[in-house]
Amino acid sequence: MTDTTDPRPIRSHSSSTPSPALERIRALLAENSVEFREVRHEPTRTSEESARARGESVEIGGKALLMKTGDEFRLFVLSAARKLDSAAIRERFGAKKARFATPEELLELTGLVPGSVPPFGRPILPFDLFVDESIARNEKIAFNAGSITDSIIMPTHDYLRVAKPTETFRFSLAAG
Numbered sequence: 001m002t003d004t005t006d007p008r009p010i011r012s013h014s015s016s017t018p019s020p021a022l023e024r025i026r027a028l029l030a031e032n033s034v035e036f037r038e039v040r041h042e043p044t045r046t047s048e049e050s051a052r053a054r055g056e057s058v059e060i061g062g063k064a065l066l067m068k069t070g071d072e073f074r075l076f077v078l079s080a081a082r083k084l085d086s087a088a089i090r091e092r093f094g095a096k097k098a099r100f101a102t103p104e105e106l107l108e109l110t111g112l113v114p115g116s117v118p119p120f121g122r123p124i125l126p127f128d129l130f131v132d133e134s135i136a137r138n139e140k141i142a143f144n145a146g147s148i149t150d151s152i153i154m155p156t157h158d159y160l161r162v163a164k165p166t167e168t169f170r171f172s173l174a175a176g
Contacts, residue, residue: 021112021146024124029154032162036154043148045115047080054142054151057081062135062143062159064119066101066110066127069093073101073109077119077165078132082172089171115148120163131165132172 029036041053051058061080066073069089078084089098103114110125121129135141135156142153
């Protein structure tokens with residue numbers, strides 16, 4: 001069930017219509033009978049801004065990062081209150097290097113801008129999905145859903161059930 005808390009029309013990063021990613025997420029959640037809350041808010045650039053706009057703790061934020069490890073792009077999701085442990089990712093994949101996708105690569109591969117990437121691999125985004133252990137520590141997850149003005153908040157157990165991560169392992173460190 002959707003609870004739209006803001007009467008303003010949905011805006012994606014580039015138009016007045018919902019982003020294709022948001023539409024695919026809505027369809028996936030409906031197909032799987034997942035209850036969620038959708039929040040429309042002013043554009044946010046950071047995890048902290050997104051948490052404030054949603055009225056939720058930054059800890060439940062799901063930060064989705066597209067990274068290139070070796071020759072392959074993969075999607076990594078961790079709590080927005082934590083920082084990425086790139087050494088753990090390099091070790092897990094036996095890669096000498098791991099780097100974030102550039103804004104240009106992100107746009108080319110997903111049609112999305114930084115800060116709008118939802119925490120879903122296939123069938124939403126064409127990547128293997130890896131989820132940090134920090135996500136399962138919370139009862140719910142909140143994330144930007146294909147734009148910097150649309151967020152979804154849902155139970156974590158439902159997220160893990162429908163997102164079907166390739167693997168869950170520890171690749172985050174305490175922030176600060």
